[in-house]
Amino acid sequence: MSSFSSGKALQELNIRDLSVGYHGQAVVHDVSFDLTAGQIGCLLGPSGCGKSTLLRAIAGFEAVLSGAISLNGEVISSVDYLLPPEQRQIGMVFQDIALFPHLTIADNIAFGLKGMSSRVVSNRVAELLDLIGLVGYEMRYPHSLSGGQQQRVALARAMAPKPKLLLMDEPFSGLDAKLREELVPDIRQILKHEGMSAILVTHDQMEAFAMADTIAVMESGEIHQYGTPYQIYHRPESRFTARFVGQGDFLSAVVCGHDCLDSDLGRIHGVLSDELAIGTQVDLLVRPDDVIHDDASEFKGLVMSKWFRGSHFLYRVKLASGLVVYCFASSHHNHAIGQEIGINIELDHLVVFSK
């Protein structure tokens, strides 16, 4: 275990050409990414895409089929080497909170601090209780805490020995939406305060956006894109990422210049790649906030369905071409299903995929 008072050591995780699987069959294929010191990464993808398998390989619970995992420049997993999980100095938090029911909150947090002096342990426990906002709860038992409080304690327990890296597998999915919304930014702040590198596994993009510095979007055991939440949302590099992260539709369009497209919703201006020749047929990514409700517009569509979202309505609108797009409108623009409304496209930048 790293020294208690060593401060914020530089940690770096490197994953290189890694394949992991079961019974010799890979479910994670040839993935590579890095996590720098103090960075919070996220593995985001649909159920079964291999997020937990990749996380378990980093923790040392799964052997690797090819490639390597290094922590601080030291190889901890390769085809012919597997450093045991308990020697990796990696902490884990799971969906199943699994606090020890017969131990007090203080003893739960202190669980990984065996062998240290009682003064060091009590100082660290007090520091963590303060950090997770549960000062005064030290003598309580887990059953008397709410789900959110218990998850904070689980986090404190995992962080107590100052692991080199903290892995979190869907730690919030057992909590209700409101609690999750409050807890996730808090946990991010706690990790940042501790300067701790961490990886979160989730299939919830809002959770990923609220927690992560960098997101790996996964599908079928592969990483489609590794980037900041902003890059993932605004500059998706694959149709899968564009569809999986945020709502979006693809509008057929034709390149009419180095900065313009012709579409069913008229001429659209914005920067395009130089590689796209005039006349190239493309699909343009259109998010709900790119489609503006405008009664005066010459472009019309029929409201197919709608959702009241408090400050605004989200409409599903069918264009004359048959394409259906999402459209935001402020909540005083209340249109009935089947009604025709005017819409315009307003895009800051163009995300296109060749057909």
Ligand SMILES: Nc1ncnc2c1ncn2[C@@H]1O[C@H](COP(=O)(O)OP(=O)(O)OP(=O)(O)O)[C@@H](O)[C@H]1O
């Ligand atoms: N112990 C195992 N033995 C055999 N196959 C497994 C095992 N664990 C997982 N798999 C398979 O590996 C693939 C990836 O599973 P994994 O749990 O890593 O996905 P995930 O993205 O974490 O999914 P979820 O979000 O549902 O937890 C799936 O097809 C799954 O059925």
